[in-house]
Amino acid sequence: MASKNIHIGEFPDQVVLDLGFEDGNQVGFMVTNLAEIEEIYLSESKAQYDKIKELLKTETTSDLTSVKKAFILPMHNVSTERLKAALKEHKITVTNDYEKADFIIPHTNFYDTYTQVDNIPQTKMMFKLYNGYFSNDHRSAVADYHSDTGNNVILDKRSLGDHSQYQLDYTSAPYDSYCFSKMSIVLAKMVEDGELQVIETDTILNQSANRVPMTEELMEDLKKMIDGYDVSDEELEMAGKIIPTIDPTGEPFLLYTYSCFLDNKSYHYNRNKDVQYWLQKHEVHALSSFNAERAIKYFEDKDMLDSRCFRALEVLCRQEIQIHNRELYTFKVQVKPEYRKYMK
Numbered sequence: 001m002a003s004k005n006i007h008i009g010e011f012p013d014q015v016v017l018d019l020g021f022e023d024g025n026q027v028g029f030m031v032t033n034l035a036e037i038e039e040i041y042l043s044e045s046k047a048q049y050d051k052i053k054e055l056l057k058t059e060t061t062s063d064l065t066s067v068k069k070a071f072i073l074p075m076h077n078v079s080t081e082r083l084k085a086a087l088k089e090h091k092i093t094v095t096n097d098y099e100k101a102d103f104i105i106p107h108t109n110f111y112d113t114y115t116q117v118d119n120i121p122q123t124k125m126m127f128k129l130y131n132g133y134f135s136n137d138h139r140s141a142v143a144d145y146h147s148d149t150g151n152n153v154i155l156d157k158r159s160l161g162d163h164s165q166y167q168l169d170y171t172s173a174p175y176d177s178y179c180f181s182k183m184s185i186v187l188a189k190m191v192e193d194g195e196l197q198v199i200e201t202d203t204i205l206n207q208s209a210n211r212v213p214m215t216e217e218l219m220e221d222l223k224k225m226i227d228g229y230d231v232s233d234e235e236l237e238m239a240g241k242i243i244p245t246i247d248p249t250g251e252p253f254l255l256y257t258y259s260c261f262l263d264n265k266s267y268h269y270n271r272n273k274d275v276q277y278w279l280q281k282h283e284v285h286a287l288s289s290f291n292a293e294r295a296i297k298y299f300e301d302k303d304m305l306d307s308r309c310f311r312a313l314e315v316l317c318r319q320e321i322q323i324h325n326r327e328l329y330t331f332k333v334q335v336k337p338e339y340r341k342y343m344k
Helices: 013-018 046-057 080-088 140-149 182-192 201-206 216-226 233-245 252-257 259-264 273-281 284-288 292-301 307-320 337-343
Strands: 025-030 037-043 069-072 103-105 111-115 126-130 176-180
Touching: 013 182, 025 140, 037 140, 037 182, 046 126, 046 176, 046 182, 069 080, 080 201, 176 182, 216 233, 216 252, 233 273, 252 259, 252 284, 252 292, 252 307, 259 284, 273 284, 284 292, 292 307, 307 337
Parallel strands: 069 103, 111 126
Antiparallel strands: 025 037, 037 176, 126 176
8 A cells, every 4th residue: 555655665766777777866854853864866957857746746637537536746736625516417436646647736835946955845756956966964863864874965944943054064966856755657667557547636636516607797706805904704704615616718908907806815725735736837936017009919819809899908908009199190090911810
């Protein structure tokens, strides 16, 4: 039985070789404040890092009828409750044992980049550390581990503890260090061998029957629930459940219209993973800073621009036009030929 702990189990040396690693070695990584040290794999190969990352994040199927049990990669930026609810509609369950799963659900939070003596989460499946350090004797547990294994220990905030770096003996790690947990390597091999499928989060959420189209009426109701000094905690909580279910793809103009409101009120949901995921997915913060002309270009690049959206935003664009020297000249404003198709 596999554990959800990304460091549990014997280090998969043969799997490392099978995945094509040509360099690297095991190093120690402190995973608790009680100085528990686990082994991770450190390589200097960016190509190898990219390979593992792509194996774990690239969708292999979108057919939810072909799978029964999901394993959610740790530190997902959508709540487990929401994922479970969406999967339940397709009679799919979630397991904490990846050996019992037939697919994994990836996200963009299972990997990251850190520098020097940084705060590296103990549940980060893989990460790049640049300009980092090793320290092997500043704590008794570290010294014992180094003595027993000969492995260097990564110096991060957790390992540093109450010490100051200048008080320690440390050496430089490779300037570009690519680090892998045991779980990341095992899962990557299972995906490569076809033992696990990969299904993206959006594939699951977009097939949920709980999605509702964005309408002006819905957004005005949300404003009443969120905006004002007398809104209740119950109203804020209810709005926080509604927002992640909204599908704005057919109404880009409404998404733009309400982007400032949503961005300004997002502080209510700093700890709501589902709302934050929705805001980031639809780039609400960026949209809120765009003028109408830039919004048109944005939606065009996203292949979301249609006649209704263009005509509504074009009206706003005209309001922003400023023409000087009006005492001597007359001017005629025309939409460029490539955009006239949206005016029909």
